[in-house]
Amino acid sequence: MNEQQLHDKLRATGLGGIGELESSARDPFVVVEASVLLEVMAFLRDDSETAMEMLHNVTAVQRETGFDVVYHLCSYSRHHSLTLKVIVAQPEGEAGDWEPAVPSVASVYPSANWHEREQWDLLGVRFNDHPDFRRIILPEEWIGHPLRKDYVYPSTFGEIPLELDAIPLYERDENDPPKPSEPRPAGTPLTQPPSEYSTRPDAGGRAPAPEKKGES
Amino acid sequence: MEALEMYTVDDRSDVYTEELKLNLGPQHPSTHGVLRVELSMDGEIITASRCDIGYLHRCAEKIGENVTYLQYTPYTDRMDYLASMNNNLAWSLTVEKLLGVEAPERAQWLRMICAELNRIASHLIAFGTYGIDIGANTPFFYAFRERESIMALLERPSGARMLYNYIQPGGLRRDVDENWVTDVLAFCDDFEKRWAEYNTLLSNNRIFIGRTANIGVIPQDVVYACGATGPVMRGSGIKWDLRRDVPYLKPYEEVDFDVPVGEGTHGTLGDCWDRYWVRMREMMESIRIIRQGCAALPGGEVMEKVMKKMYKTPLTPEAGEAYMRCENPRGELGFYVVAEGGTSPIRCRARAPSFCNLSLLDSLLPGTMIADAVAIIGSLDIVLGEVDR
Numbered sequence: 001m002n003e004q005q006l007h008d009k010l011r012a013t014g015l016g017g018i019g020e021l022e023s024s025a026r027d028p029f030v031v032v033e034a035s036v037l038l039e040v041m042a043f044l045r046d047d048s049e050t051a052m053e054m055l056h057n058v059t060a061v062q063r064e065t066g067f068d069v070v071y072h073l074c075s076y077s078r079h080h081s082l083t084l085k086v087i088v089a090q091p092e093g094e095a096g097d098w099e100p101a102v103p104s105v106a107s108v109y110p111s112a113n114w115h116e117r118e119q120w121d122l123l124g125v126r127f128n129d130h131p132d133f134r135r136i137i138l139p140e141e142w143i144g145h146p147l148r149k150d151y152v153y154p155s156t157f158g159e160i161p162l163e164l165d166a167i168p169l170y171e172r173d174e175n176d177p178p179k180p181s182e183p184r185p186a187g188t189p190l191t192q193p194p195s196e197y198s199t200r201p202d203a204g205g206r207a208p209a210p211e212k213k214g215e216s
Numbered sequence: 217m218e219a220l221e222m223y224t225v226d227d228r229s230d231v232y233t234e235e236l237k238l239n240l241g242p243q244h245p246s247t248h249g250v251l252r253v254e255l256s257m258d259g260e261i262i263t264a265s266r267c268d269i270g271y272l273h274r275c276a277e278k279i280g281e282n283v284t285y286l287q288y289t290p291y292t293d294r295m296d297y298l299a300s301m302n303n304n305l306a307w308s309l310t311v312e313k314l315l316g317v318e319a320p321e322r323a324q325w326l327r328m329i330c331a332e333l334n335r336i337a338s339h340l341i342a343f344g345t346y347g348i349d350i351g352a353n354t355p356f357f358y359a360f361r362e363r364e365s366i367m368a369l370l371e372r373p374s375g376a377r378m379l380y381n382y383i384q385p386g387g388l389r390r391d392v393d394e395n396w397v398t399d400v401l402a403f404c405d406d407f408e409k410r411w412a413e414y415n416t417l418l419s420n421n422r423i424f425i426g427r428t429a430n431i432g433v434i435p436q437d438v439v440y441a442c443g444a445t446g447p448v449m450r451g452s453g454i455k456w457d458l459r460r461d462v463p464y465l466k467p468y469e470e471v472d473f474d475v476p477v478g479e480g481t482h483g484t485l486g487d488c489w490d491r492y493w494v495r496m497r498e499m500m501e502s503i504r505i506i507r508q509g510c511a512a513l514p515g516g517e518v519m520e521k522v523m524k525k526m527y528k529t530p531l532t533p534e535a536g537e538a539y540m541r542c543e544n545p546r547g548e549l550g551f552y553v554v555a556e557g558g559t560s561p562i563r564c565r566a567r568a569p570s571f572c573n574l575s576l577l578d579s580l581l582p583g584t585m586i587a588d589a590v591a592i593i594g595s596l597d598i599v600l601g602e603v604d605r
Contacts, residue, residue, distance in 0.1 A: 025536040026314060053440040056541070057567040059552050070552065072539055072567075076440070076456050083539065111443030114575040122277070137270035137604060147278055 001049065003028045006082050009050060015039055029070070029083035034102050037086060041108045044073060044082070051075045052082065055105065058115035060125045062149055066090040067100045067125055088125075096150045101126035104133075122147040233259060240589065242271050248345065248593070249600030253577070255589070262589060265581040267574060272604040280564030284530040285311050285385060288564065293379035295566060296602040298341050299545045301334035301370065304383035306542035309464055310551040311385035313540055314533040315526075321466070323387035323518040328467045329400065329509045330370060330382065332502040336407070337366040338545035339495045339502075342597040346492060347418050349594035350427045355418045362410055365403055372396055385531065386523025397510045404503050411500060419496060428492060429483035432580055432592035436486070442579070443572040446547025447498065448596060451478040451491030458543035471508040473501045488595035495597070530559040546570050546597060566605055570598040 001009070007021040007030055017033025018040065032040050044052040052073040061068040066089040074081045088100035104127035106112045116127040117136040124145035127133065135142065141158065144151055156162055240253040250271035256264040276295060280288050292307040293300040305327055312318060319327065344359030367377045373392045374382035382389050418424050434444070439452050449456060457475040459468045476497035478490030537554040547569025554563040573596050581589055 026316075026538045027536075029537075054443055056443065056548070057539070057550050057552060057565070059563070059565045061554050061563040063562070072550070072552070074541075076454065079461055109443075110441045111572060111575065114571065118571075122275075137273045139270075146275055147281075 001078065001080050003030075003080075003082060006050060006080065009047070010040065010043070013043055015043070027083055029085050031085050031087055034086050034088070037084075037103055038105060038108060040084065041071075041073075041105050045108060049078070050082075051078050053077065055109035055111050055115075056081070058105075058112055058119060060119045060123045062123060062147070067123075069100075069102050069119070069125060071105070096148075097124075099124050099126050101128055103128050104130040106131055121145070124148060235263065238586070242268075248598055249603075251574075251593075251598070251600055251603070253581075253589070253593075255581070255586070257586065260586050262581050262584055262586060265578050265589075267577055269574070269600070269603050272600050274605065276605040277564050277566065281560060281562060284559050285533070285561070286527070286531060288560075289384055290379065290381045292566075293381055294601060295568065295605055296338075296544060296546060296549070296570070296599045297378060298599055299334050299338040300378060300380045301330045301383060302338075302542065302544040303549065304380060305331050305465075306540060306544070306549045306551055308383050308385045309542065310538050310540040310553050311531065311533070313538040314536060314553060314555055315385065315531065317386060317520055317522055319387045320517045320520055321514050322391075322516040323520075324465050325467050325509055325513050326388055326392060326518065327383055328465050328471075329506050329513075330373075330380075332505050332509070333366050333370060333400070335545045336499050336502050337363045337370075339499050340366075342495050342545075343414065343418070343492075346594045346597075347424075349590050350424055352418060352421070352424065355414065358410070358414065358417065362407060365406070369396070369400060369403060384519075386526070387517070387519035389519075391518045397513060400506060401510050404507055407503060408500070411496075414496070419493065425482050425489060427588075427591055428488035428595070430487050431588050432488045432584070432595055433484045434486045434576065434580065438576065438579070439486075442576045444547070444576055445569050445572065446544065447491055447494045448547065448573050448576070450476065451494045451595075452486035453478050453480075453490075458541055458548060462541070464540070464542055467509060467512075468505075470512070471505050473505050476501065488591050491595045491597075532557065532559050541567075544569055546599065546602070547573055568602040568605060570596075570600075570602040571605075574598050574603055 003021060010018055010030065015036050017036040019031035022029050022031065044050045052075045054074045054076065055071060056074045057072040059070045061070060066087065069086045069088065071084040072081065073084065086102050088102060090098060102125065104112065104116055106116060107129070113131065114136060116130055117132070117134060119125050120127060120133065121135040121137050122145055134140065138146070143154065154162060236257040238255040238257050240255055242250040242252040252268040252271070254266040254268060255262050276291055279291055283291070289304055289307055292303040296303050340359040340363045344356035347353070347355035370380060370382070371377050373390060373396065374380040434448065434452050436452050436454055439449050439454060455475050455477050458464065460473070460475055463469045476494050478485055478494055480487070480490060481493065482489050533555045535555055535557045537552070539550060539552045541548045541550045549569055550567035552563070552565040552567065553561045556562050577593065577596065580592055584592065
């Protein structure tokens with residue numbers, strides 16, 4: 001079945017909240033209300049004609065008006081796929097740290113478990129009734145969600161400085177900048193000749209090892 | 217005898233065992249990178265497992281939102297660093313889908329040959345390191361010998377040994393040299409003989425079969441439920457390969473190859489040995505594809521003329537979104553790219569096969585022995601660079 005037939009099939013179920021098939025973008029998708037998401041998913045999985053055995057991918061996309069949560073479904077027995085989208089608009093007056101929430105589909109497709117945790121971790125989208133709702137990639141104590149457009153890279157994590165300049169690699173004297181090394185005269189070997197490895201300190205070589213006391 | 221009797225306990229009421237928490241990794245050779253698994257042990261039996269990932273996280277998706285489409289290609293190399301060619305290919309196809317262009321025919325055939333060569337190299341690592349996991353050190357050196365030849369072959373057109381950045385949106389960076397195809401065919405002849413050696417060495421080894429058969433059985437419904445793809449899926453007997461079922465390159469429609477699936481040869485269908493054997497047979501199928509590709513390789517350009525013009529400025533696809541799936545050595549890699557008309561995407565999601573395959577582990581380990589945990593992790597063949605991205 002192609003996307004149009006799948007969409008017709010979905011409309012025929014009588015479930016409300018199923019939008020038009022949007023084919024203006026490169027890949028067509030269907031916008032679904034969050035309230036019927038679980039029913040739609042369960043239908044697509046269990047119906048013998050749609051037979052979407054696998055939830056391939058779960059993604060969230062931050063836009064200026066809110067968040068899109070995108071589900072890519074695939075059928076391995078019927079060789080077709082469908083993209084579903086839940087659009088969560090940002091309510092007026094909400095600040096940048098607003099967290100959108102959609103129902104978790106992990107009860108229908110267990111593969112959503114890790115994907116949803118990743119989207120929570122990196123984008124701050126809440127998935128209600130998730131069986132194991134934790135961060136997955138960043139530490140539990142991390143503050144903020146890095147894939148947000150307004151995310152500011154923190155200067156510290158606990159007591160660990162994260163900025164590159166926080167730990168100086170070497171002390172640099174501003175009055176005495178490092179000089180460029182002198183060019184090597186033609187014909188001189190790269191490595192020093194063995195005579196340099198003299199034990200005498202005045203010869204410019206390595207100093208002799210100090211004598212060990214108390215041992216004989 | 218008297219001394220022994222002193223320590224004999226008649227009353228066992230004070231003898232007890234308690235649950236032991238065991239950290240497998242993150243610095244453990246059998247975790248293939250930096251994976252930490254928190255195991256709850258009852259004696260030698262695992263009662264619960266909890267994966268901890270993210271040690272190699274570089275926020276590749278955030279980087280994708282800040283660089284141009286072309287600049288992101290080298291970053292895809294570093295996701296699954298054992299199969300860079302395939303990652304480049306998936307990314308290039310996604311961008312091409314967004315732009316609505318297609319690579320020239322010669323580039324498509326060369327792409328297929330390079331991707332299959334890289335698949336063999338990647339499966340060789342899986343084969344070699346799996347031997348080490350089980351306790352056989354020798355296969356690793358054999359595998360690296362052949363992998364070295366592949367890296368030398370891929371180095372000639374791309375200039376790099378592991379992170380190629382060779383396949384680009386619109387075609388290839390440059391054409392191969394004139395002797396390349398002959399050398400690839402020579403490698404194919406050589407590899408077939410070597411492959412027979414591997415089987416005497418490891419595949420049919422009695423100890424190896426004992427360690428892997430009937431271990432870590434994944435039923436088909438679990439494969440679908442957890443979103444496992446690639447050799448893990450095929451090892452459970454599901455005959456599905458994107459190259460055959462949804463060909464993403466034209467040459468895949470024209471070449472003739474089989475899709476090996478697990479058959480439960482030495483035990484239950486979907487055990488570790490089946491997954492291993494699927495990978496081994498896939499190498500030979502890749503050789504078949506490469507042979508046919510070399511024979512049918514057409515002439516012509518390797519980069520689309522339209523793209524050459526496009527590259528004078530950063531690529532700017534129209535607003536839209538594309539999801540592209542490709543059959544990587546480890547499973548189906550999917551790139552989901554959302555463009556809003558700028559020079560970089562606003563969302564650049566990578567659906568990593570290793571990530572999904574690894575999510576199986578927590579349900580697979582409970583009830584098995586600690587020694588089998590290593591065999592099970594090895595049979596999933598994960599690359600942590602791709603899991604953490």
